[in-house]
Every structure is written in C-alpha cells, then in structure tokens.
Amino acid sequence: MSTSEPEMSASHTGHDVRMRGFARRTTVEQALCWVDEQSCPLDSQRIAIDAAYQRVLANDVVSAVDVPGFDRSMMDGYAVRAEDTLGATPYNRLPLRVVGQALPGAAFSEKVASGQAVRIMTGAPLPAGADAVLPVERVEVDGDRILAQDAVVRQKHVGVRGEDVSCGDSVLPRGRRLRPQDVGVLSSIGRAEVDVIRLPRVRIIVTGNELLPAGALPSEHRISDANGPMLTSLVTRDGGVPEHPGIVPDDPASILDAMRSDVDVVLVSGGSSVGQEDHAPVLLATHGELPIHGIAMRPSSPAGMGILGKRLVFLLPGNPVACLSAYDFFAGRAIRRLSGNATEWPYVTIQRPLCRKLVSTVGRVDYARVRIDGDAIEPLAISGASLLSTTTRADGFVVIPADSEGYPEGTVVEVFCFDQKAVPLRT
Amino acid sequence: MSTSEPEMSASHTGHDVRMRGFARRTTVEQALCWVDEQSCPLDSQRIAIDAAYQRVLANDVVSAVDVPGFDRSMMDGYAVRAEDTLGATPYNRLPLRVVGQALPGAAFSEKVASGQAVRIMTGAPLPAGADAVLPVERVEVDGDRILAQDAVVRQKHVGVRGEDVSCGDSVLPRGRRLRPQDVGVLSSIGRAEVDVIRLPRVRIIVTGNELLPAGALPSEHRISDANGPMLTSLVTRDGGVPEHPGIVPDDPASILDAMRSDVDVVLVSGGSSVGQEDHAPVLLATHGELPIHGIAMRPSSPAGMGILGKRLVFLLPGNPVACLSAYDFFAGRAIRRLSGNATEWPYVTIQRPLCRKLVSTVGRVDYARVRIDGDAIEPLAISGASLLSTTTRADGFVVIPADSEGYPEGTVVEVFCFDQKAVPLRT
Numbered sequence: 001m002s003t004s005e006p007e008m009s010a011s012h013t014g015h016d017v018r019m020r021g022f023a024r025r026t027t028v029e030q031a032l033c034w035v036d037e038q039s040c041p042l043d044s045q046r047i048a049i050d051a052a053y054q055r056v057l058a059n060d061v062v063s064a065v066d067v068p069g070f071d072r073s074m075m076d077g078y079a080v081r082a083e084d085t086l087g088a089t090p091y092n093r094l095p096l097r098v099v100g101q102a103l104p105g106a107a108f109s110e111k112v113a114s115g116q117a118v119r120i121m122t123g124a125p126l127p128a129g130a131d132a133v134l135p136v137e138r139v140e141v142d143g144d145r146i147l148a149q150d151a152v153v154r155q156k157h158v159g160v161r162g163e164d165v166s167c168g169d170s171v172l173p174r175g176r177r178l179r180p181q182d183v184g185v186l187s188s189i190g191r192a193e194v195d196v197i198r199l200p201r202v203r204i205i206v207t208g209n210e211l212l213p214a215g216a217l218p219s220e221h222r223i224s225d226a227n228g229p230m231l232t233s234l235v236t237r238d239g240g241v242p243e244h245p246g247i248v249p250d251d252p253a254s255i256l257d258a259m260r261s262d263v264d265v266v267l268v269s270g271g272s273s274v275g276q277e278d279h280a281p282v283l284l285a286t287h288g289e290l291p292i293h294g295i296a297m298r299p300s301s302p303a304g305m306g307i308l309g310k311r312l313v314f315l316l317p318g319n320p321v322a323c324l325s326a327y328d329f330f331a332g333r334a335i336r337r338l339s340g341n342a343t344e345w346p347y348v349t350i351q352r353p354l355c356r357k358l359v360s361t362v363g364r365v366d367y368a369r370v371r372i373d374g375d376a377i378e379p380l381a382i383s384g385a386s387l388l389s390t391t392t393r394a395d396g397f398v399v400i401p402a403d404s405e406g407y408p409e410g411t412v413v414e415v416f417c418f419d420q421k422a423v424p425l426r427t
Numbered sequence: 428m429s430t431s432e433p434e435m436s437a438s439h440t441g442h443d444v445r446m447r448g449f450a451r452r453t454t455v456e457q458a459l460c461w462v463d464e465q466s467c468p469l470d471s472q473r474i475a476i477d478a479a480y481q482r483v484l485a486n487d488v489v490s491a492v493d494v495p496g497f498d499r500s501m502m503d504g505y506a507v508r509a510e511d512t513l514g515a516t517p518y519n520r521l522p523l524r525v526v527g528q529a530l531p532g533a534a535f536s537e538k539v540a541s542g543q544a545v546r547i548m549t550g551a552p553l554p555a556g557a558d559a560v561l562p563v564e565r566v567e568v569d570g571d572r573i574l575a576q577d578a579v580v581r582q583k584h585v586g587v588r589g590e591d592v593s594c595g596d597s598v599l600p601r602g603r604r605l606r607p608q609d610v611g612v613l614s615s616i617g618r619a620e621v622d623v624i625r626l627p628r629v630r631i632i633v634t635g636n637e638l639l640p641a642g643a644l645p646s647e648h649r650i651s652d653a654n655g656p657m658l659t660s661l662v663t664r665d666g667g668v669p670e671h672p673g674i675v676p677d678d679p680a681s682i683l684d685a686m687r688s689d690v691d692v693v694l695v696s697g698g699s700s701v702g703q704e705d706h707a708p709v710l711l712a713t714h715g716e717l718p719i720h721g722i723a724m725r726p727s728s729p730a731g732m733g734i735l736g737k738r739l740v741f742l743l744p745g746n747p748v749a750c751l752s753a754y755d756f757f758a759g760r761a762i763r764r765l766s767g768n769a770t771e772w773p774y775v776t777i778q779r780p781l782c783r784k785l786v787s788t789v790g791r792v793d794y795a796r797v798r799i800d801g802d803a804i805e806p807l808a809i810s811g812a813s814l815l816s817t818t819t820r821a822d823g824f825v826v827i828p829a830d831s832e833g834y835p836e837g838t839v840v841e842v843f844c845f846d847q848k849a850v851p852l853r854t
Contacts, residue, residue: 048642049641049642049656050641050656050659053659053660053663053664064644065644065645067645067650067816068645068650069645069646069647069648069649069650070647070648074813076702076703103636103704104635104636104637104677104704105635105636105637105638105648105649106636106648107647107648121702121704122702122745123635123637123650123745124637124648125647125648159813163813163814164813164814164815164816165816169816171816171819172819177846178660179660179819179845179846180657180658180660180661180664180751181657181747181751181815181818181819181845182819183656183657183659183660184653184654184656184657184660184747184751184815185653185815185816185819186656187641187642187651187652187653187655187656187657188645188650188651188652188653188747188815189645189651190642190643190644190645190651191642192641192642192643193642208531208532208550209530209531209532209533210531210532210550210551211532214476214477214614214619215475215476215614215617215618215619215620216617216619217491217492217617218492218494218495218496218615218616218617219496220496220497220534220552221496221497221532221533221534221552222496222532223494223495223496223550223615224614224615224616224617225614225615226611226612226614226615227611228614229476229477229610229611229613229614230607230608230610230611230614231607232477232480232610233480233605233606233607233610233611234607236480237480237607250531275503275548275549276503277530277531277548318549318550320608320611320615324607324608324611348775386501386586386590386591387590387591388591388608388611388612388615389494389591389592389596389598389612391608392598392599392606392608392609392612418606418608419604419606
C-alpha cells in the first residue's frame with residue numbers, strides 16, 4: 001500500500017517510498033561495496049589478557065623483555081664447564097665436585113669453578129661459570145662427587161636468554177585475531193593488558209504487532225519472535241555485542257527512539273519494505289540516509305541499509321529466512337569488519353554435484369538452502385521466506401549469481417556449510 | 428632423577444615411576460582410544476534459549492504447536508473468496524465491498540461473505556470465509572469498494588497453518604550444536620528453555636616455582652606463566668568452563684588438593700615427567716589411576732592421563748609447545764566429547780606441497796609447525812618444545828604419523844590451520 005506522507009520523497013537519497021514495490025533494485029555487488037565503504041575497524045580498547053582470546057589486536061605487540069630472561073637448563077642434570085668434560089666416557093669417568101644446586105626459580109648464587117658441578121633441574125637458571133648441562137643419565141653419583149661419563153660441548157642442553165622472544169621483537173601483528181597460543185605469548189612477555197579493536201554494539205529492533213516475545217507460547221493470531229533470538233546469536237557469532245531488550249511497538253516514534261540507541265549498528269527486523277506499515281525506511285530516509293532500499297536477490301529483496309547519525313542501519317525483512325539471508329549478506333559483514341575480523345563468511349565450503357537441477361532467475365542473486373546427502377547436494381528451497389524451518393533442515397546454502405539461470409543436475413556447486421565440518425584426526 | 432617413595436610402584440596401573448625416563452611409551456592411537464572410552468557426553472541441564480547458541484541439544488525437540496498457528500496473508504492486499512474473482516481481468520473488473528480490515532495481531536472478527544473483501548496486511552490472520560488474498564497491485568480502490576483486476580485461486584498468497592512447523596514435528600535432533608536459526612526456530616515454537624549437554628568444568632593446575640602469574644613482568648630468574656592463559660583459551664574454545672585461580676605451589680599436598688577440585692576434568696601443566704620434582708604422576712598413580720604415562724610423540728612425550736575419582740586428569744608438559752600439542756591431541760578431544768561437540772579438531776585443513784623436506788623419526792608421531800607461504804608449506808620446527816613463539820609464527824601444523832620418516836620436498840601434506848581461512852563471497 002502506498003503512503004502519502006509528504007517528506008517521503010527523500011530526494012537526498014533518490015528514494016521514493018510512494019511507489020508500489022521497488023522502482024529499482026540495487027545489485028548485491030553494489031550493496032556489498034557500500035557495506036565495505038562504510039565499515040572500517042572501530043577504535044581500540046585496552047583489555048586484560050584473560051579476555052583477549054579471539055579479540056583482534058589494534059597494534060603490533062613488541063616485547064620489552066627477553067624470554068627466557070636468563071640462560072636455563074633444558075634437562076635435569078649437572079651444570080658444568082664444558083671443558084671439564086672433555087674426554088669423559090663410560091671408560092674414562094671424570095670426577096667433578098658437586099658444590100650446590102639450582103632449582104627452577106632458585107638460582108645457585110656462586111660461580112662454578114673448574115672441577116665443580118652444580119645439580120640443576122629443568123628450567124633452573126644456569127649458574128655463572130657453567131656453560132653446559134650434563135644430563136643425569138650421563139653421570140654416576142659418588143657421594144659429593146659425580147663421575148662424568150660423557151663429554152658435552154658449550155651450550156649443550158642450555159636454553160639461552162631470549163631464544164623464545166628477544167627484547168624488541170615484534171611478536172604479534174596488528175589485525176591478528178588472537179589464538180590460544182598468542183594469549184600465552186602475551187603472558188610470557190609480561191603483558192597484563194592488550195589493545196584490541198572495540199566490539200561493535202548492535203541494537204536489534206524487532207517490530208511487529210503480531211509478535212510475542214521470545215519464550216512465549218504462540219497464541220491464536222500471534223506468532224513468537226524468531227528473529228530476535230536468531231539475530232542475537234548471529235551478532236554474537238560475528239563479534240558484536242547484541243542488545244535486544246524486547247519487541248518494539250510498531251509505531252514511528254517507538255522505532256525512531258530505538259534506532260537512536262547509543263550503538264554502532266542498528267538492525268531493524270520487520271517493516272523494511274514499502275508498505276504503509278513499513279515505518280523504518282521512511283524514518284531512515286527522513287532522519288538519516290537510505291541509499292540502498294530494495295536489493296536484487298531472493299529472498300531478502302525488501303532489505304535496505306543506510307546511516308543514522310554515526311550508526312550503520314540495516315533494514316531486514318520480517319520473514320525469517322529473508323532476515324537471515326539479508327543479515328548474512330550485509331549486516332554480518334559490516335559487524336565483522338567493524339570488529340576487525342575477516343570480511344568473509346565464517347562458513348566452511350565444500351564442492352559437490354547437484355542431485356537435482358537448481359532453478360534461478362537472471363537478474364537476481366538467489367540464496368538456495370540445500371542438504372548434503374552423502375556425496376550429492378539436494379536443493380531444498382529458494383522461496384519460502386517465511387519458513388525458518390527450511391534453514392534448520394538445510395546443511396548449508398548455495399549462492400546463485402545474478403547472471404545465472406541456475407544449474408542442471410550434476411553441476412558441481414559450492415556449498416556454504418552452516419556447521420563447520422569435522423576434521424578427521426589422522427595419526 | 429629417580430624417586431624412592433615406596434608406594435610409587437603403583438602396581439594397579441603397572442606404572443613404575445622409579446625408572447629413569449619412560450620404560451615404554453604408549454602410542455598416540457592407544458591414547459586416543461583411551462580418551463574416547465573415557466569421555467561420553469555429560470548429563471543435561473536446562474537453560475534459557477538466549478544462552479543456547481552453540482550449545483548441544485540433549486534431546487530431540489518436538490513442537491507442541493503449529494507455526495504459524497493460523498492461516499495468514501503473505502501479501503498486502505484483500506482477503507477474498509477466490510470464486511468471487513473468477514473471470515476478473517483489467518478489462519473485466521469485478522467489484523467487491525470492503526467490509527473491514529485485518530492487521531498483524533488484529534484479526535477481522537466476522538465472516539467474509541460472497542461479494543465482500545477485507546483489507547489485509549502481510550502476516551495478518553485470514554478472516555473466516557476468505558480463502559485467498561488479492562494483492563494490492565491487482566485492485567483499484569473505488570470508495571468502499573475495490574475492483575478486482577485479476578483472478579486468484581484458493582490459497583493464493585495464503586500461508587497455511589502449520590506450514591513452517593506442524594504440531595508433533597521433530598524440529599531439531601538430539602546432539603545438534605545449535606545454530607543461530609535453530610535458536611530462532613526454538614523461539615518460534617514457544618520454547619523458553621531447552622535441555623542441553625552440561626559444559627565440563629575444567630580445573631587448570633599450573634605448577635612451577637620458576638613461574639610468575641600471568642600479567643607479571645618476568646623477573647631475573649623467573650618466567651611468566653604462558654600455559655595458564657593458553658589453556659584457559661583452549662578450554663573455552665572446546666566448550667569447557669575453565670577454572671584457573673593461579674599458580675599452584677610445587678608440592679604434593681597443594682597439587683593433590685587442587686586435583687581434587689569439584690570439576691569434570693583436571694589439566695596439570697608442568698611436572699608431568701618422571702623426575703624427582705614431578706609430583707603429579709606419582710599423586711595420580713597413588714590416589715587414582717595413571718594408565719598412560721609417556722607417549723610416542725614429539726613434543727609432548729612426557730604427557731600422561733588417568734582418572735582421579737570421577738575426574739579425567741591430563742598431565743601436560745610444562746614446556747609450552749609440548750603443553751599445546753598434548754592438550755590438542757588428548758585433553759581438548761576429551762573436553763569436546765564431554766560437552767557433546769564433535770570429537771575432531773576444530774581446525775580447517777588445506778593440502779599444499781612442502782617447499783623443504785620435513786624429517787621425522789619412525790616410531791613416534793611428530794607435531795611440526797609450518798608456515799603457509801603462498802602455495803607452499805614451509806616447515807618451521809619439530810623440536811623446540813620450550814619456544815611458544817614457534818606456534819605464533821606458524822600458520823598451522825602437520826602431523827607426521829609414527830610409521831613415517833618424514834616427507835621429501837614437494838610432497839603434498841595436510842595442514843591443520845590455526846585460523847579458519849576466510850571464505851570469499853562470490854556473487
């Protein structure tokens with residue numbers, strides 16, 4: 001249904017919401033370009049390293065220390081002067097006097113002289129004067145003496161200062177998504193905190209007078225909100241911090257108020273099209289910018305995107321499959337980029353042949369849910385934007401480009417898998 | 428160094444810790460079998476659906492409702508009796524009287540009679556008597572009448588009750604790791620809570636008198652704990668709930684007390700070998716079971732595993748690369764299985780040729796860190812178990828089986844990537 005609100009022509013965006021249907025649809029490619037232009041990594045924040053796993057570094061990390069900070073023994077044995085062991089064999093055992101011990105964290109404080117040895121444990125600092133470690137298996141203990149049965153060269157079984165990390169080394173680059181071992185290395189160089197890209201705050205606005213809040217049993221003429229919990233999970237997956245305080249009444253004042261939340265990204269689910277009750281596009285065109293509304297794809301064609309103040313706003317269709325697809329193509333990409341993560345989809349892909357033809361229409365991108373049936377791909381649905389269960393029965397989806405009429409049976413297609421495939425461990 | 432504590436022969440495990448070095452090493456394959464035997468999914472717990480993303484379902488979920496629970500309009504338009512539109516064209520417009528409206532969540536309460544129409548919005552319940560929706564684009568409004576310009580068949584533009592989910596449908600199977608859209612479907616069928624596999628609680632015990640707590644700057648003869656923060660991140664990755672209250676003093680009473688924490692899994696980092704200061708294996712053999720101690724792999728050969736009460740205990744070497752590798756081969760696998768997740772590694776794999784030979788030794792599994800250099804794989808290190816920075820410079824690792832001497836240059840090897848590769852989005 002058309003609307004006659006006068007400010008709706010929104011000439012600064014070229015958007016005319018009085019039309020029935022969309023006058024012109026933006027291509028998926030153009031919309032992706034717009035997303036990429038608008039979404040650079042956010043500013044940084046300093047956090048404790050115990051919260052740093054999977055966060056993205058805002059700066060190169062340079063070590064201010066050597067790791068280890070001292071020469072240390074890599075074996076249980078005896079710290080010796082290597083020259084004292086020259087010629088030692090099981091048949092020519094050379095005696096050394098044991099003058100003390102070095103334990104991890106407890107150094108031997110004197111200097112090892114010629115003819116002396118210090119009992120040493122793995123990880124203990126090598127005493128001054130000593131330059132090698134004779135492993136415990138290569139000596140015989142004889143009272144306060146040991147009999148060396150083997151010769152060792154200098155530095156043997158010694159981990160030298162700075163061999164893991166040297167002071168001044170750049171240990172991790174800016175933009176790195178921190179792995180478990182990276183967090184370990186940060187700790188090893190004594191970093192208690194680290195600067196990472198701030199996580200985007202994302203306000204989820206779910207509208208629709210037919211909706212009951214998540215957790216409510218659907219009643220006679222109302223359905224329970226599926227998009228709110230789904231979007232909350234998707235935002236979490238992509239590195240955003242979701243805020244979803246509940247269903248927003250389907251009136252312009254309530255929606256505009258929610259759109260003005262103190263966040264980085266706004267997702268509006270429902271009322272994204274050009275009908276009389278579709279308030280969000282009108283509000284965005286009036287109070288901000290709506291450069292893209294209507295996209296040449298199925299489902300999700302009624303999606304839109306724009307800017308309100310400093311917020312990126314995504315208008316997502318209320319139909320849940322269209323909501324998922326529009327989120328995945330555009331909003332998720334923006335959230336990943338804002339949080340410093342990789343732009344691309346977090347889906348593993350596989351290539352397999354189609355067991356049935358998959359029909360599409362030239363001029364739009366299709367998002368086709370498929371099942372992985374052994375070695376073949378079974379198309380489930382392209383249409384059915386209101387049937388979220390098609391996405392839970394599916395193992396993934398195929399994207400059919402705008403210039404394709406689809407694929408005949410047997411065509412090898414690329415499937416984006418909803419769940420990461422297990423990697424078999426071979427030994 | 429040997430120990431002479433008398434109860435150490437631990438005959439119930441066949442483990443003799445008086446030996447120097449390991450008498451016999453368990454194969455990686457045997458150790459994996461032991462892990463799989465000991466780790467079945469834990470019991471279930473009921474949680475709210477807003478915490479359910481990525482949790483694993485303990486039971487099949489069966490819907491107790493139809494979704495939608497009523498026939499609804501899929502378009503903005505007019506609810507009509509299809510028979511009334513028979514023969515309508517732009518040149519033969521048929522008049523219908525508009526008797527009311529149906530909005531989402533607000534039904535038209537009367538019955539639509541022949542010759543009548545009800546204005547209806549997408550998502551609104553179809554009124555009684557009506558059986559199709561005439562889209563707004565196919566009518567002309569004429570006061571309180573519409574002129575139908577097109578015929579519609581019964582059910583046209585109607586979403587029928589239960590078309591997404593029918594009452595009694597099994598919507599999600601036991602064992603499913605919940606995806607964003609799954610959480611949406613749970614909400615759509617009115618589930619506020621769901622039964623999922625409980626997350627294993629994992630006590631991380633880091634010992635070593637040379638260690639300073641994470642976040643401390645390393646001082647003269649001490650190093651800062653890398654394994655605690657690394658293991659905390661790994662446990663989180665694999666679906667466990669880590670507990671790491673700080674460094675545990677390197678004495679048997681403190682370690683045993685910590686091992687008896689109220690948890691499902693205990694990870695002990697440091698003191699895992701057969702030296703005099705290696706308390707954990709002795710404690711485990713004495714107070715529990717230590718069926719596996721010493722594994723034919725590099726690094727990580729001093730690893731062990733056993734049972735204390737109902738807890739699975741993993742003894743991980745203190746050297747950080749060996750700690751990472753032992754965790755990844757065994758402890759992580761157990762935690763994933765206990766939490767109901769896939770047994771296999773959460774790493775994406777790629778196949779590429781080696782740009783240099785990669786040497787190994789028959790009789791043990793090698794964990795070789797590699798870099799991905801364009802289209803080639805560059806080996807970084809097999810040894811250097813104390814150098815955690817080799818794992819942060821690496822892009823992943825290659826597992827060289829026990830029966831292999833390694834691979835010549837040019838061999839295509841499988842790399843387990845530390846970071847999931849980006850999936851390019853094609854449109």
